[in-house]
Amino acid sequence: MADAHHSKKQPTSKDFTNYQIAHHGLKGQQGCFKLPAELRNEIYALCLVGPRTIHVTCLPFTNTLNPRAHCVDDKGTSVSVGLAGTLLRTCHEVRDEASPVFYGMNHFSLSEFHMIEPFLGGAGDFVQHIRRITFFCVAASDCRNGMLLLSQAKNLETVTVKTTGICMRPRDMAEALRPLYETMRESSKKREHKEVKEILVLPTDRSLEYWQCVRKLLGDDML
Numbered sequence: 001m002a003d004a005h006h007s008k009k010q011p012t013s014k015d016f017t018n019y020q021i022a023h024h025g026l027k028g029q030q031g032c033f034k035l036p037a038e039l040r041n042e043i044y045a046l047c048l049v050g051p052r053t054i055h056v057t058c059l060p061f062t063n064t065l066n067p068r069a070h071c072v073d074d075k076g077t078s079v080s081v082g083l084a085g086t087l088l089r090t091c092h093e094v095r096d097e098a099s100p101v102f103y104g105m106n107h108f109s110l111s112e113f114h115m116i117e118p119f120l121g122g123a124g125d126f127v128q129h130i131r132r133i134t135f136f137c138v139a140a141s142d143c144r145n146g147m148l149l150l151s152q153a154k155n156l157e158t159v160t161v162k163t164t165g166i167c168m169r170p171r172d173m174a175e176a177l178r179p180l181y182e183t184m185r186e187s188s189k190k191r192e193h194k195e196v197k198e199i200l201v202l203p204t205d206r207s208l209e210y211w212q213c214v215r216k217l218l219g220d221d222m223l
Contacts, residue, residue: 147180174217
């Protein structure tokens with residue numbers, strides 16, 4: 001349930017060091033690339049990671065992501081305007097090294113469901129590093145499509161689904177959640193440490209009985 005948060009260690013820049021070394025080795029021994037991978041990741045984290053949820057927005061009347069979307073916190077105020085996008089566009093080497101930190105250490109929120117496809121599409125292969133994400137949906141079909149897309153994110157730890165305006169039957173919600181739920185369950189079995197078990201978090205605007213019914217239909221304790 002949403003109000004039953006599990007205490008777990010938050011990701012740090014050090015968590016991505018092995019990934020950087022495995023995928024990039026010692027290439028590019030110039031400029032900042034002369035620094036150890038651990039220090040480079042700390043620099044990326046200082047530039048790209050904020051304490052608040054990052055709200056991803058679209059340009060008005062389009063499905064195009066706002067280029068400043070990654071720089072707006074949960075209060076709608078600017079956070080180092082343009083810094084995230086500018087740094088990730090510096091060069092291919094910086095993008096490849098910094099993106100896992102950006103996607104892996106931030107919590108993203110998509111206030112409109114149709115943004116999830118361009119957002120995940122823009123993340124490309126780096127979608128695998130996303131750990132925390134919130135999105136809103138108004139129909140079971142939208143929710144299910146979102147879960148199918150999110151199933152690419154193999155390191156997901158927390159997913160918050162919020163429904164507004166339209167009530168879904170517990171069975172519809174359970175079926176919508178099933179694609180991602182099954183992926184997370186299989187991935188969880190492969191983890192070596194119990195403290196990193198993935199958890200599916202749901203909103204608190206529904207009654208306890210509603211979510212108990214959804215949980216029963218899915219047949220496990222991940223909710």
